[in-house]
Amino acid sequence: MYGLVNKAIEDLVTIKFGADKWDAIKRKAGIEVDSFISNDAYPDCITYGLVEAATEVLQLPASTILYAFGEFWVLHTAKKGxxxxxxxxxxxxxxxxxxxxxxxxxxxxxxxxxxxxxxxxxxxxxxxxxxxxxxxxxxxxxxxxxxxxxxxxxxxxxxxxxxxxxxxxxxxxxxxxxxxxxxxx
Ligand code: HEM
The missing domain is CATH 3.90.1520.10 (H-NOX domain)
Structure with missing residues (x-):
């Protein structure tokens, strides 16, 4: 998916849980880039990997994260950008x-x-x-x-x-x- 999606996950985690949690999620997911580029297309497995790592780091079920991400996408990412x-x-x-x-x-x-x-x-x-x-x-x-x-x-x-x-x-x-x-x- 486009980097915009992965960046939005970063925003959600950073705003709601803090930058340290995002760093931990990135590390667990094995992401080596510093930041995602909105207009570059990344393999879907990167996005799925971030969600999976977030379930472990934040100790939340995937459904809670995906639901929150849906609301955040409209009310934050889409509304602002x-x-x-x-x-x-x-x-x-x-x-x-x-x-x-x-x-x-x-x-x-x-x-x-x-x-x-x-x-x-x-x-x-x-x-x-x-x-x-x-x-x-x-x-x-x-x-x-x-x-x-x-x-x-x-x-x-x-x-x-x-x-x-x-x-x-x-x-x-x-x-x-x-x-x-x-x-x-
Ligand atoms: C300005 C607002 C929006 C933008 C810029 C946008 C953009 C995108 C982008 C970049 C992707 C990733 C797909 C890819 O990279 O191949 C995506 C996926 C998706 N979008 Fe949107 N979107 C917007 C609003 C919405 C809204 C309002 C909905 C539904 C209510 C929606 C539903 C979805 C879903 C479900 C996916 C996941 C892809 C899939 O199901 O296969 N989007 N969107």
Whole structure:
């Protein structure tokens, strides 16, 4: 994945746990470079290795780290670095979610070697949407849950995100139900 992703993991760890923990994670993951370059593409195993090392150093399950990283990605990395792109994608959360399937086409203009996720929407009602997530990568569904919750927080819209299909349990892909407003239980 692009260095931007690994740098964002660095930011998350440094801000929430301190620079010493990041150094320990890098060491455990066997990373020798001082810092990642946002616009360089790195093998996926580097990102997965960082997450695995973080579980050991921080003594947290991978799901906790991936969820936190999803929220952080939207509320910190994307908001600070790509605010214009975010606001162009929607005036409110429902508009943003409707646009999400096209979103990474724009991202790919900045990162030409991007291997983006694929999102599809279905069963769109006034206050809910079903989001389908497809990826060639494994184990990132909790990251997506964190991302979708981050989007809700970005737009200050109380929402409930529930995963309704699980690729790791044999479903064809991961699926999420997002509800807000009067669709909240
Ligand atoms: C301006 C905001 C965003 C930027 C710049 C961005 C950029 C990226 C980049 C660089 C990657 C790594 C892929 C690669 O290097 O091949 C990525 C992956 C990913 N992005 Fe985004 N992204 C943004 C917002 C979002 C949002 C809002 C969501 C979902 C709500 C999302 C979902 C994902 C997922 C799930 C992946 C993991 C790749 C996979 O599933 O295969 N991204 N994105």
């Amino acid at each position: 790509y605010g214009d792109m975010l606001s162009a994608a929607g005036r409110d959360m429902p508009e943003f979610l409707d646009y999400l399937p096209q979103f990474h086409t724009r991202v790919a203009l900045l990162f030409p070697h991007l291997k983006p996720p694929r999102f599809e929407c279905s069963d769109r009602r006034s206050n809910q949407i079903t989001m389908h997530y497809f990826s060639e990568r494994k184990g990132l569904s909790v990251f997506v849950e964190g991302l979708l919750n981050g989007v809700a927080k970005l737009y200050e819209t109380p929402a409930l995100v529930e995963q309704t299909r699980f690729k790791e349990k044999g479903d064809d892909h991961d699926e999420f139900l997002v509800r807000w407003g009067d669709a909240l239980p």
